[in-house]
Amino acid sequence: MVLEKLGESIKGTFDKIAKAVFVDEKLINELVKDIQRALLQSDVNVKLVFDLTKSIKEKAMAEKDLPGISKKEHLVKIVYDELVKFLGEEPAKIEVKKKPYKIMLVGLFGNGKTTTAGKLAKYFMKRGHKVALVGLDVWRPAAYEQLFQVGKSINAAVFGNPKQKDPLKILKEFDSELKKFDVIIYDTAGRDALSDDLIKELNKIGKAVNADERMLVIGADVGQGAEKQAQAFHDACGVNGVIITKLDGTAKGGGALAACSVTGAKVKFIGVGEKVDDFEMFDPKRFVGRIIGMGDLETLLEKVKEAIPEEKAEDLSKKMLRGEFNLVDLYDQLQAMGKMGPLSKVVELIPGFSQIKMPKEALQVQEGKLKKWKFIMDSCTQYELENPEEITGTRIERIAKGSGMPASEVRDLLKQYKQSKKMVKMMKGGNMDKMMKRMGAKMPRM
Numbered sequence: 068m069v070l071e072k073l074g075e076s077i078k079g080t081f082d083k084i085a086k087a088v089f090v091d092e093k094l095i096n097e098l099v100k101d102i103q104r105a106l107l108q109s110d111v112n113v114k115l116v117f118d119l120t121k122s123i124k125e126k127a128m129a130e131k132d133l134p135g136i137s138k139k140e141h142l143v144k145i146v147y148d149e150l151v152k153f154l155g156e157e158p159a160k161i162e163v164k165k166k167p168y169k170i171m172l173v174g175l176f177g178n179g180k181t182t183t184a185g186k187l188a189k190y191f192m193k194r195g196h197k198v199a200l201v202g203l204d205v206w207r208p209a210a211y212e213q214l215f216q217v218g219k220s221i222n223a224a225v226f227g228n229p230k231q232k233d234p235l236k237i238l239k240e241f242d243s244e245l246k247k248f249d250v251i252i253y254d255t256a257g258r259d260a261l262s263d264d265l266i267k268e269l270n271k272i273g274k275a276v277n278a279d280e281r282m283l284v285i286g287a288d289v290g291q292g293a294e295k296q297a298q299a300f301h302d303a304c305g306v307n308g309v310i311i312t313k314l315d316g317t318a319k320g321g322g323a324l325a326a327c328s329v330t331g332a333k334v335k336f337i338g339v340g341e342k343v344d345d346f347e348m349f350d351p352k353r354f355v356g357r358i359i360g361m362g363d364l365e366t367l368l369e370k371v372k373e374a375i376p377e378e379k380a381e382d383l384s385k386k387m388l389r390g391e392f393n394l395v396d397l398y399d400q401l402q403a404m405g406k407m408g409p410l411s412k413v414v415e416l417i418p419g420f421s422q423i424k425m426p427k428e429a430l431q432v433q434e435g436k437l438k439k440w441k442f443i444m445d446s447c448t449q450y451e452l453e454n455p456e457e458i459t460g461t462r463i464e465r466i467a468k469g470s471g472m473p474a475s476e477v478r479d480l481l482k483q484y485k486q487s488k489k490m491v492k493m494m495k496g497g498n499m500d501k502m503m504k505r506m507g508a509k510m511p512r513m
Contacts, residue, residue, distance in 0.1 A: 074358035076105030109321030185217035186346035202227030290319030294326030
């Protein structure tokens with residue numbers, strides 16, 4: 068999970084509010100200290116932490132209760148609102164209003180510029196845009212080859228010339244071809260530090276490209292140092308946006324996010340994993356909601372839309388309304404879940420899921436089972452997939468042998484199918500409240 072330790076600490080703070088008998092100054096002081104500790108452990112700048120918690124305390128002490136919500140809920144809302152404001156408040160959306168829309172990526176060595184170029188390309192391709200990647204790093208050995216492989220993995224066009232050592236000549240060489248694309252992403256060279264040579268090169272490329280977006284790619288492991296880097300690149304070549312990578316693997320991510328939020332260049336995207344789809348637009352409201360356990364329903368729905376074609380989703384909805392459900396449908400769901408990413412990342416988007424407190428190990432076991440069940444269903448006949456009730460005795464043994472899985476795994480899949488079918492019937496009956504209660508889930512209130 069992104070910023071897992073910070074999220075757990077903030078959720079612990081909210082649990083303290085829920086268990087408190089009274090909301091008084093003593094409780095507010097305890098919460099402020101808890102939040103300060105959590106943010107400082109995430110490498111957030113000390114001054115920023117104290118400014119934030121001072122604002123939380125002042126509002127908690129001064130604001131009158133809002134009609135319709137309790138004092139506890141009001142306190143939670145204040146903390147949530149201030150954290151959102153702290154991280155930039157509103158998302159810095161990118162809209163492709165002209166074509167070609169040009170995005171220039173800059174940054175130092177080791178922050179993942181080339182990988183990010185591929186992720187950004189995939190992001191726009193999913194939204195129906197024709198995207199080209201252009202390699203302008205003429206210094207790093209095999210830079211073009213790496214970009215070419217990244218582009219090949221997502222079926223994106225890649226332009227560059229590994230024999231040419233002048234990035235401006237590369238731009239001129241492919242100028243006419245690039246005009247055919249909706250979005251062009253330029254991958255530039257980096258250095259170990261922001262030097263005069265790099266600034267001169269980026270300025271030359273910047274003038275030649277005339278980019279609509281000049282984005283700094285920076286690793287979350289930089290922590291508080293992100294502020295200096297963002298400001299330096301912003302001053303040197305007019306960076307107007309930041310992409311933070313490696314946000315899933317470091318405790319310093321909180322420092323990088325907070326540091327960039329106080330510069331003129333807002334965080335526009337975040338990398339939350341190694342896969343090409345582990346990339347998303349940065350929305351402070353969604354992000355805070357996720358780390359404190361409120362989930363992120365909008366991102367979840369976006370992932371579902373990307374994973375399941377609209378016609379198939381409509382067909383499955385109609386089947387569910389009729390109370391119909393077989394292994395073919397379960398197979399489609401498992402395939403869709405696979406496209407949405409690791410189960411551990413998907414469930415953190417579900418509102419209220421954190422209240423179930425499912426251990427990580429259980430999620431990892433379940434993720435392993437999903438892969439096994441797909442192998443099993445690949446060994447079933449079409450008749451068996453459409454009529455799972457007929458899978459007994461000798462059929463179970465044959466399927467187990469064909470899939471290379473023990474018979475117990477086949478029975479486990481059939482058990483899961485029966486449970487899923489029961490849920491479908493409950494949905495058909497419109498008894499969603501009853502279903503939610505059985506799952507132990509409850510939507511959190513703000």
